[in-house]
Amino acid sequence: xxxxxxxxxxxxxxxxxxxxxxxxxxxxxxxxxxxxxxxxxxxxxxxxxxxxxxxxxxxxxxxxxxxxxxxxxxxxxxxxxxxxxxxxxxxxxxxxxxxxxxxxxxxxxxxxxxxxxxxxxxxxxxxxxxxxxxxxxxxxxxxxxxxxxxxxxxxxxxxxxxxxxxxxxxxxxxxxxxxxxxxxxxxxxxxxxxxxxxxxxxxxxxxxxxxxxxxxx
Amino acid sequence: xxxxxxxxxxxxxxxxxxxxxxxxxxxxxxxxxxxxxxxxxxxxxxxxxxxxxxxxxxxxxxxxxxxxxxxxxxxxxxxxxxxxxxxxxxxxxxxxxxxxxxxxxxxxxxxxxxxxxxxxxxxxxxxxxxxxxxxxxxxxxxxxxxxxxxxxxxxxxxxxxxxxxxxxxxxxxxxxxxxxxxxxxxxxxxxxxxxxxxxxxxxxxxxxxxxxxxxxx
Numbered sequence: 001x002x003x004x005x006x007x008x009x010x011x012x013x014x015x016x017x018x019x020x021x022x023x024x025x026x027x028x029x030x031x032x033x034x035x036x037x038x039x040x041x042x043x044x045x046x047x048x049x050x051x052x053x054x055x056x057x058x059x060x061x062x063x064x065x066x067x068x069x070x071x072x073x074x075x076x077x078x079x080x081x082x083x084x085x086x087x088x089x090x091x092x093x094x095x096x097x098x099x100x101x102x103x104x105x106x107x108x109x110x111x112x113x114x115x116x117x118x119x120x121x122x123x124x125x126x127x128x129x130x131x132x133x134x135x136x137x138x139x140x141x142x143x144x145x146x147x148x149x150x151x152x153x154x155x156x157x158x159x160x161x162x163x164x165x166x167x168x169x170x171x172x173x174x175x176x177x178x179x180x181x182x183x184x185x186x187x188x189x190x191x192x193x194x195x196x197x198x199x200x201x202x203x204x205x206x207x208x209x210x211x212x213x214x215x216x217x
Numbered sequence: 218x219x220x221x222x223x224x225x226x227x228x229x230x231x232x233x234x235x236x237x238x239x240x241x242x243x244x245x246x247x248x249x250x251x252x253x254x255x256x257x258x259x260x261x262x263x264x265x266x267x268x269x270x271x272x273x274x275x276x277x278x279x280x281x282x283x284x285x286x287x288x289x290x291x292x293x294x295x296x297x298x299x300x301x302x303x304x305x306x307x308x309x310x311x312x313x314x315x316x317x318x319x320x321x322x323x324x325x326x327x328x329x330x331x332x333x334x335x336x337x338x339x340x341x342x343x344x345x346x347x348x349x350x351x352x353x354x355x356x357x358x359x360x361x362x363x364x365x366x367x368x369x370x371x372x373x374x375x376x377x378x379x380x381x382x383x384x385x386x387x388x389x390x391x392x393x394x395x396x397x398x399x400x401x402x403x404x405x406x407x408x409x410x411x412x413x414x415x416x417x418x419x420x421x422x423x424x425x426x427x428x429x430x431x432x433x434x
Contacts, residue, residue, distance in 0.1 A: 095312065
């Protein structure tokens with residue numbers, strides 16, 4: 001009985017995710033879902049990436065997913081782009097964003113005026129990977145402070161993503177951490193993964209990241 | 218209907234958690250559940266804490282929770298203490314450890330010969346907080362690289378824990394991070410929280426942490 005219900009929830013989610021991709025195609029925007037552990041630097045990364053995209057005349061918006069607080073959305077709105085906040089505590093403190101909350105969030109935007117909509121998912125390296133948000137591109141952010149073993153320990157996340165961003169490379173001199181081992185572990189799980197290293201703090205690597213995001217659009 | 222089933226699962230879990238606390242009382246051990254985001258340093262912390270406890274003649278064991286791999290258990294077993302590995306992929310890749318997997322893991326140990334059993338939960342700042350493992354003490358590890366805002370964004374985790382360990386203080390000189398703000402945010406959510414700062418890398422703060430763990434036993 002329990003299995004039946006879980007399957008129904010996932011099937012309903014997948015159907016809505018398909019609907020979202022149809023909306024994206026019709027309205028001509030790309031939906032990019034950014035996932036990571038708490039504190040990997042997703043918001044700081046967007047704070048640096050979005051102005052670079054704006055300079056290239058790419059019109060962006062962000063759907064902010066948090067269990068509670070609007071702290072991240074308040075940081076994003078300072079860039080004068082549209083932001084929709086989803087607080088999952090209204091849905092029982094959900095540990096991920098499902099398609100059922102993304103669809104109404106999208107309809108808060110003037111979709112025809114946007115090229116690229118980011119989802120900043122709930123900080124969680126497990127559950128968000130299990131739910132299709134309807135995104136066209138899935139991105140995992142992993143910071144150098146998290147250790148090289150995370151792709152092996154959280155393989156589903158690295159399987160469902162097409163892009164891996166290794167953040168906080170400014171801390172490399174202070175860590176017992178080998179970025180090559182992390183990259184090897186990522187490719188063990190997902191040989192096709194596009195990997196870019198950067199520091200949202202210093203800006204290192206952001207030319208390459210901006211190019212990659214534009215190419216994925 | 219869905220709500221009913223979720224309630225049943227949680228009720229069944231709570232009953233088993235109570236059973237586990239009865240076993241702990243009867244056998245005379247303390248069960249300490251360690252939770253955090255992926256990469257906060259739980260395993261490294263245990264690698265430094267357990268030898269310090271052994272020196273004080275406290276007999277320990279560890280239940281290692283991971284979705285997949287036995288990498289952490291292999292690190293722990295080098296300390297010549299009993300280890301039980303739970304891989305949640307056998308249960309659909311569960312994002313947390315429930316009491317139903319802790320109880321059989323406990324029975325792999327000679328319980329009468331143990332004083333303190335650690336649970337290293339799945340790396341996840343959300344879901345593990347929702348499931349009572351039967352532990353006597355809940356500990357959250359938060360690293361300095363994760364930012365000051367995490368207690369506000371993941372309040373349930375900080376509500377269900379009695380001890381917060383702030384790890385990776387060796388990185389403080391290299392971070393734009395204010396440890397006092399983190400402590401204030403922790404106390405906003407849980408004014409009774411006992412907080413200790415340390416570095417599992419350098420050993421700083423481990424005298425205090427060892428004392429606190431012994432006091433909590």
